[in-house]
Amino acid sequence: MKFLAFLSFLFLALPAVAQTGLSAEERQIVQTVDAERERTIGLLERMVNQNSGSLNLAGVEAVGKMVRSELEPLGFDVQWVDMRETGRAGHIVATHKGDGQGKRVLLIGHLDTVFEPDSSFQAFTRKGDRAVGPGIGDDKGGVAIIVAALRAMDKAGTLGEADIKVVLTGDEERTGSPIEVARRDLIEAGRWADVALEFENLARDDAGVEYGTVARRSSTGWTLTTHGRTGHSSGIFREGAGYGAIYEMARILDAFRRELPEPNLTYNVGVMAGGTPASIDEQGFRVTASGKTNIIPETAIARGDLRSLTREQDARVRAKMKAIVAQHLPETSAELEFADHGYPPMEPAEGNRAILAKLNAVNRDLGLPEMPEYDPARRGAADSSFVAADVDVLAGLGVVGGKAHAEGEWVDLESLARQAKRAAILMTRYAGEKR
Incomplete structure (x- = not known):
C-alpha cells in the first residue's frame, strides 16, 4: 500500500516537476491560459458565427473589428488596411511597441474563410472538447490562439517589453489582385521582424504526434x-x-x-x-x-x-x-x-529549424513531447511564404483539427490552450533576447 501511495504521489507531482524549467512569469502564463479557457472558446465561437468568406467584404471587416477590440486593450496600435482596390476587404496590422531591446516577432494569421454567405455551413456547434464550424481551424482557431497568448503575456507582465506585430490578412483563401498590393503590408512586416510565427492548423498524425512546420511548398x-x-x-x-x-x-x-x-x-x-x-x-x-x-x-x-x-x-x-x-x-x-x-515557397532554412528548436525547449519545460519537422509535401501554401525570403519562420502553430475547407470542419478545443501556452512562452523568451 505504501508503494502504491508513493506511485500516486509521483504521478500527481509529474506536471510540477516537468514545468520546473519555467520562470515565475511563464508559470503565470500557463495559469492565465487555463483560467481563460472558456473566454477563448467564446471568442472563437463569435468569430465563427460571423461569416467571413473572402468575397464577403463586410463579413471580413466585421471579424477584423472583433480582433481590434481584443488587441487595443493590450496596447496594440491596430490599423485596418483597406484592400478594396484588390477586390477584397482588407487586413489587420497591429503593432505593439516594447522596449526595443528584444527580438521583434511577427504573428501571421487570416480573417477570411473559404465559406461564402451562400454556403449551407455557417454555425459554430460544440460537443465537449470538439467544436465544428466554418473556418474554425482555418484560421479562426489560430486567431483565437494569438489573442489568448497575448492576453496571457499581458497578465504575466511579459507583453510590455515585447515588440510584436500582428498581421491578419483578409484574403488568404482567395488572394486579391494585384498580389503585389495584396501582400505589400505583410511583406513589409516580414522585413521589420526578426522572427515570424504563423498560426495555420497544427500538423498532427494519427498517432497523436504533433509537428513543427519549417517549410511549405509554393x-x-x-x-x-x-x-x-x-x-x-x-x-x-x-x-x-x-x-x-x-x-x-x-x-x-x-x-x-x-x-x-x-x-x-x-x-x-x-x-x-x-x-x-x-x-x-x-x-x-x-x-x-x-x-x-x-x-x-x-x-x-x-x-x-x-x-x-x-x-x-x-x-x-x-x-x-x-x-x-x-x-x-x-x-x-x-x-x-x-x-x-x-x-512562393517557404524553403526549409536552418533559421526556421532554430525556431523549432527553441519551441521544443518550451515543450520540454511544459512537459510536452518534442515536435519533429513535418513533411512539406503534406502541407499547402500559406501567407508565411511571403515573408520567408526576409525572416526566419515557423508555421502551423494553430489548432489541431480536420476537414479544413469542407463542411464539418472541426477542432480539438483542448489544443487552443496548449498552443497558446507554447506561443506565449516562446514570444516571452524572444522578447528577452537582445537583438
Whole structure:
C-alpha cells in the first residue's frame, strides 16, 4: 500500500516537476491560459458565427473589428488596411511597441474563410472538447490562439517589453489582385521582424504526434492552350491535317506525368476542355467546348497548379515544362502560361529549424513531447511564404483539427490552450533576447 501511495504521489507531482524549467512569469502564463479557457472558446465561437468568406467584404471587416477590440486593450496600435482596390476587404496590422531591446516577432494569421454567405455551413456547434464550424481551424482557431497568448503575456507582465506585430490578412483563401498590393503590408512586416510565427492548423498524425512546420511548398497556376488544324476527321494524322488540339494536349499532359516527377513536386490538372471551339472565362475557372466526332478539334485548354519546395526547383521545373510543350505534334502548336501571381515557397532554412528548436525547449519545460519537422509535401501554401525570403519562420502553430475547407470542419478545443501556452512562452523568451 505504501508503494502504491508513493506511485500516486509521483504521478500527481509529474506536471510540477516537468514545468520546473519555467520562470515565475511563464508559470503565470500557463495559469492565465487555463483560467481563460472558456473566454477563448467564446471568442472563437463569435468569430465563427460571423461569416467571413473572402468575397464577403463586410463579413471580413466585421471579424477584423472583433480582433481590434481584443488587441487595443493590450496596447496594440491596430490599423485596418483597406484592400478594396484588390477586390477584397482588407487586413489587420497591429503593432505593439516594447522596449526595443528584444527580438521583434511577427504573428501571421487570416480573417477570411473559404465559406461564402451562400454556403449551407455557417454555425459554430460544440460537443465537449470538439467544436465544428466554418473556418474554425482555418484560421479562426489560430486567431483565437494569438489573442489568448497575448492576453496571457499581458497578465504575466511579459507583453510590455515585447515588440510584436500582428498581421491578419483578409484574403488568404482567395488572394486579391494585384498580389503585389495584396501582400505589400505583410511583406513589409516580414522585413521589420526578426522572427515570424504563423498560426495555420497544427500538423498532427494519427498517432497523436504533433509537428513543427519549417517549410511549405509554393503554389502557382498555369494555363496550357493547344491548337490544331481543324477539318474532317477522316484526314486526321495525315500530312496537312495533323493531330488536332486534343492529341497535342494529351501528349503534353502525359509527358508531364512521365517526365516531371521528383521529391516535393506536384502539378495538378484541375480543369480541361477541347473541341471546336473551346474557351475559358476571364476568371480562369470555367472552360467550355463543343464539337462533333467527325471534326478535328481546333482548340484545347487546361488549367492546373504547380507546387515546389524551393525557388531553384520551381525555375527548373518550369523550364522543363516549357521544353515539353515545345515538342509539337505535326500541324499543332501550344502555349504554356504561368500565373503572374501565386505563393512562393517557404524553403526549409536552418533559421526556421532554430525556431523549432527553441519551441521544443518550451515543450520540454511544459512537459510536452518534442515536435519533429513535418513533411512539406503534406502541407499547402500559406501567407508565411511571403515573408520567408526576409525572416526566419515557423508555421502551423494553430489548432489541431480536420476537414479544413469542407463542411464539418472541426477542432480539438483542448489544443487552443496548449498552443497558446507554447506561443506565449516562446514570444516571452524572444522578447528577452537582445537583438
